[in-house]
Amino acid sequence: MTTQPEPPLIVRRATSDDRRAALSLISPSSGRGRASLSLLRAQQGILWVAVERPSGAAADETLVGLLLATAQVEAEEETVVGYIHELLVHPAYRRRGVAMELLDAAERYFLVECAFGMVSVTTSFDNDAAIRLYRSRGYSLSQARLAKRRDETPSSDGAER
Numbered sequence: 001m002t003t004q005p006e007p008p009l010i011v012r013r014a015t016s017d018d019r020r021a022a023l024s025l026i027s028p029s030s031g032r033g034r035a036s037l038s039l040l041r042a043q044q045g046i047l048w049v050a051v052e053r054p055s056g057a058a059a060d061e062t063l064v065g066l067l068l069a070t071a072q073v074e075a076e077e078e079t080v081v082g083y084i085h086e087l088l089v090h091p092a093y094r095r096r097g098v099a100m101e102l103l104d105a106a107e108r109y110f111l112v113e114c115a116f117g118m119v120s121v122t123t124s125f126d127n128d129a130a131i132r133l134y135r136s137r138g139y140s141l142s143q144a145r146l147a148k149r150r151d152e153t154p155s156s157d158g159a160e161r
């Protein structure tokens with residue numbers, strides 16, 4: 001039995017149709033997702049997409065991944081930074097190098113075309129896949145952000161502290 005070759009995956013800057021399609025790939029269940037959705041709905045941010053194109057016809061494309069970024073000024077050093085808000089690959093297309101290609105495109109744009117000083121991203125310490133991915137590309141931990149939550153325990157007189 002012969003196995004069919006996998007359809008090609010293409011990474012490119014998003015069209016306005018891609019921006020609309022991207023809304024359905026991002027879940028609003030996390031803060032990051034809600035922030036990304038609000039950027040996309042406001043036509044903000046620079047978006048790259050990865051699409052699968054089975055027959056070579058653009059109409060058959062399936063959106064399989066995206067990277068949404070903006071340009072920011074890093075306060076401490078006043079460096080212009082390409083900030084990655086969202087890097088997301090559909091679960092069925094993971095471990096095929098899609099994130100690597102999306103990062104290639106974004107880094108080329110920010111570091112080469114725009115000559116920004118840095119590309120940065122925020123992710124949680126328990127996101128092993130993301131930490132491994134970024135570390136494998138030379139990203140290193142550059143800041144430690146510490147936070148303390150407001151105490152929600154009611155005081156003995158019933159008033160919130």
Ligand SMILES: CC(C)(COP(=O)(O)OP(=O)(O)OC[C@H]1O[C@@H](n2cnc3c(N)ncnc32)[C@H](O)[C@@H]1OP(=O)(O)O)[C@@H](O)C(=O)NCCC(=O)NCCS
Pocket residue numbers: 085086087088089090093094095096097098099100101121122123127128129130132133134136
């Ligand atoms: C993180 C994520 C974007 C990776 O996408 P991907 O297309 O599967 O990644 P790639 O195939 O390009 O992987 C490149 C490298 O990253 C690392 N990596 C990726 N997924 C990994 C996993 N689940 N576990 C461990 N390492 C992983 C590996 O080093 C991998 O190289 P290898 O496959 O040769 O071992 C994807 O898992 C995802 O969408 N996760 C949910 C959203 C998220 O957490 N985004 C990151 C925060 S912005």
